[in-house]
Amino acid sequence: MLLPRLPDPVPPAQHEIAASYIGRLARLHGLEINVLWRCATEREASGGMRRVVVPERLAAITGRTAHSLAGALPELRTPQPDWAMFRHQPQPGCHHCNAKHPGGEVIRILPHDRYVCTRHQLWLCPSDADGHTTPLDALPEIIHAQRRHLRIVQRYGWAVTYDAVLTGILICGQLWSLPENENGEAWHEWVRRSNILIPPGTAEATFSVARLCAAVYPEAVALASLFASPHWRRRAERTALDRHLFNAEIAKRLRHPGYGQHENDPISHWANMTAKRPPLTPIRIHDQKHHLRKPAQRTATQRAQQRHAHAFDPYHRAGDALTAHRHLATVFRRAWHPFRSHTLLPNGDSYYKFS
């Protein structure tokens, strides 16, 4: 079939989903989205009802090579990418970056490691944490943490980094919920940052789990670079001297001179139980059949968010909303209660089913 070339074939955005790109092309040319979608797709080979994009057709419509389209659109890659490397839900990303892409909303499927647009200094909420993107003008340490996060990925790969960063966020959330006198300087930083991101008295309008995630992100990444490192993983589980050095490093990263006096804290638990285990892979993987979240799920999320907003107090158990959130579900599978070791399984295993 000869396909007409569009007069204004704008380029796709990086990590854009194909449906978003085709939708923008259609709007720009005043075409019905379904008409252009049918031009660029065919029924999947398995005989199902779903239609899949044919790279050569999209190339013919846009005058761009299939290779260059696949560079931006992960769904067009052959072989298909490892979808576990990406977040399971597409999201708009940075609206400043999107502004240069005409034709309406841009929806992207971002890799797990994108929390900040460093160019526009904007916090991109994780796709499964409700909340608007948030300017970070007053919090440069969060932008630095994103760069450090990407360096961990370069050094240790996405899978180890994904587990390490989520574990870091979970542990920071748990520490934030402990009383002030059991924490170091980091606890005060979380309160300070949350007071900027969720100004006192405005929680009903400004609270989001994504912003709590931003508040702990610098320390979460500082811990993650240690959790991801084979050197520190070995140190964590070997001799008493090694553990002493490990604890001293944690104390430095959390600016907590007293760290290491108790055996029963989340990081000690990680050192005892998790350091020797391989990284956990995401529970939920991107499914191209379901680009949009179901309305019922969104409602449930909003209700939970409102409950947490109502109860939010940065000085009292503020990490609870973070540790309970499904963004951390992958690592929550091996969660524990730091002060009730009997919740571990009888065989000493700390894993339990997360539902």
Ligand SMILES: [Zn+2]
């Ligand atoms: Zn941007």
